[in-house]
Amino acid sequence: MKGQVKIPTDTIKRLFRYYRALLESRETKVVSSEELAKLTGSSAAQIRKDLTYFGEFGTPGKGYNVEELGHQIKGILGIDREWTVALVGIGNLGRALVPYQGLKSEGFRITHLFDSDPKKIGMACAGLKINDINDIKLVLHNTGTKIAILTVPSDPAQQVTNILIDAGIQAILNFAPSRISVPPEIRVLNIDITNELARLSYYITKNINSLAEETTEQDQGTSGGDYY
Amino acid sequence: MKGQVKIPTDTIKRLFRYYRALLESRETKVVSSEELAKLTGSSAAQIRKDLTYFGEFGTPGKGYNVEELGHQIKGILGIDREWTVALVGIGNLGRALVPYQGLKSEGFRITHLFDSDPKKIGMACAGLKINDINDIKLVLHNTGTKIAILTVPSDPAQQVTNILIDAGIQAILNFAPSRISVPPEIRVLNIDITNELARLSYYITKNINSLAEETTEQDQGTSGGDYY
DNA sequence: AAGTGTGAATGCTTTCACAGCT
DNA sequence: AGCTGTGAAAGCATTCACACTT
Known part of the structure; x- marks a missing residue:
């Protein structure tokens, strides 16, 4: 069709x-x-x-x-329904995303929080309990949660990814500045803040250099987050 | 050359x-x-x-x-130097970025905070004073700050952008889920979290649909943040 | 008249394949 | 022998321009 x-x-x-x-x-x-x-x-x-x-x-x-x-x-x-989202890694960035209204208004509801830090496990964040990442399979069982947001540091990113996939997660929005490898049926999109700043740095630097030579045209391309 | x-x-x-x-x-x-x-x-x-x-x-x-x-x-x-970065909009997301080590380690140092909320102005966040967005020209004067991270809501995004440009900002990393228009010499990159989740939603939805028809190949494209 | 839908043409980007350097 | 640097080819995406629909 x-x-x-x-x-x-x-x-x-x-x-x-x-x-x-x-x-x-x-x-x-x-x-x-x-x-x-x-x-x-x-x-x-x-x-x-x-x-x-x-x-x-x-x-x-x-x-x-x-x-x-x-x-x-x-x-x-596929946004004509509500998606439940698991948030993994309750650091600064993770905590900022939990109450983010822009997600809720389009049907993405963060419903489950996970971390590996014993100090955080059991605590609440914006009304949601922080679960042990090792309990994810149990906690997500029968919830139909297919999307995870990954806000853990680089080092454990791959290991945590493996756990997510084992728990049935099919799509990952990865904020960790490292490549995570996944089987081909799993979707990964990366948001890499430092990379974006580096690109801005490049364009500013280039402008400065090219102003000395000639006026280089500004390209108005369009593109977005990356698959790995 | x-x-x-x-x-x-x-x-x-x-x-x-x-x-x-x-x-x-x-x-x-x-x-x-x-x-x-x-x-x-x-x-x-x-x-x-x-x-x-x-x-x-x-x-x-x-x-x-x-x-x-x-x-x-x-x-x-151009990351062989240190860039000072202005952070505009000290909400949940903004506060999360201030202490983010990934930026510092590559030479992007958030040095100036701005907001328009009188309740926040004058307060400190991670040791930095929150300034009035209307003072930005004064505050950034002679600091050489060319990059701004924009973490304000959609509504004021354009107005704030105009202020940034007036203050000499040349590149903006925009987290607001709305297009901001800028003169051609200003660089904008957008990080749109909801858009990325929508894309993940699409791919999951497509997989489900196509499994019923035939096995559709997974595309492994690469792309990134967008210019507008 | 106005504006969609679409093959054809153009323009970019990636991949190929191999000459040439170490 | 091994691996870079690079024209040429292949593969994609965007723009054009116009037939066709309302």
């Missing part, structure tokens, strides 16, 4: 941006690809192409029904 | 990963592109190609000198 043509990774990244723009456009009934382009920073052609990977959602001469397209994208991304 | 050929965005993203792998390989003197490939998940050809955008760092028949290549990449990325 659908899955014949290969869908570009970047299309998926943009889909959620389109969705956000649609939420902002809810006071109007219909949007054109041109209008969506302005709101999202993509091109109109890009948006139409991206959408046709999944179906025909527009009306020629009119545009896209805001409500309907939003509904469709939710379905495509 | 250098800036003739267009350098792929993804090359820059990988550069920092190579650098990390080199740090891990410091007990050995020389690495081949093949070995680096294994450590970073890229291909050997990719690594060689990426590096030749910037020079010839290897010795045919031998490989790359670990120490030397690490030094070169630091220079390319």
Whole structure:
């Protein structure tokens, strides 16, 4: 049926941006690809192409029904349901994510906390009990939790990953600045803050150097978190 | 001199990963592109190609000198110096980043905190005073701070961005889940946690659907944070 | 008229494969 | 013999431009 043509990774990244723009456009009934382009920073052609990977959602001469397209994208991304999320590693960053509203509002609810530090295990964070990482299989049993956010230090990241996979986790959002290896059916996306700062450093540095030579064009590329 | 050929965005993203792998390989003197490939998940050809955008760092028949290549990449990325970083928006996430060691160890030092909440202004966070965002021009004056991390909510993100630019900030790492528009000489990278979770949701959902049809291949693409 | 859907063309990026250096 | 550096080829993604629909 659908899955014949290969869908570009970047299309998926943009889909959620389109969705956000649609939420902002809810006071109007219909949007054109041109209008969506302005709101999202993509091109109109890009948006139409991206959408046709999944179906025909527009009306020629009119545009896209805001409500309907939003509904469709939710379905495509699988965010038309609530996902429970396990958060592993209750350090500074982990604690900051627990109460993060941006996740809840799109249906990602952090429901289980894990750590390996005996001092933390048993304590509560934002109303949730911190469990022993070694009990994860037991705790997640029958909860249907498939997504984990990994906010542990680099060193134990791989070992913890193995435990997660054993517990049935299928997708990991990894904040640790190290590669974790997983079997091919497990999805990993990495958020590497230091890497992003290094890229900013590069671009600033390059600008300084190139100003001395000539005016180098700024590239306005788009890309996103990485699979390993 | 250098800036003739267009350098792929993804090359820059990988550069920092190579650098990390080199740090891990410091007990050995020389690495081949093949070995680096294994450590970073890229291909050997990719690594060689990426590096030749910037020079010839290897010795045919031998490989790359670990120490030397690490030094070169630091220079390319501009991380052979210390960057001072302004952190704007001292909420949960902001507070979590202040003490983050991963930044400090690569030379990114958060030196100035800003918020707009009168209750927070004047207080301290991890030993740093929280300043009024409206004083930013004054506070950053002559500090040479060019990078800002933006951890404010969506609504004020654009307005705060304008203030940052006025204060001379040249690069922004934006955690707010909204597009911020900036003049072309300003660099923005976005980290959008909810978007990443949505992508994980998509891949899990797709796997479930495609298992019913046929075994769809897993794509192992690589990409990273986005410019808008 | 206005705006979608889409093959074809263009433009990038990655991979291949091998000449050439050590 | 081993491994880099690199043109050429292959593989992807984006943009164009227009037929077609409302």
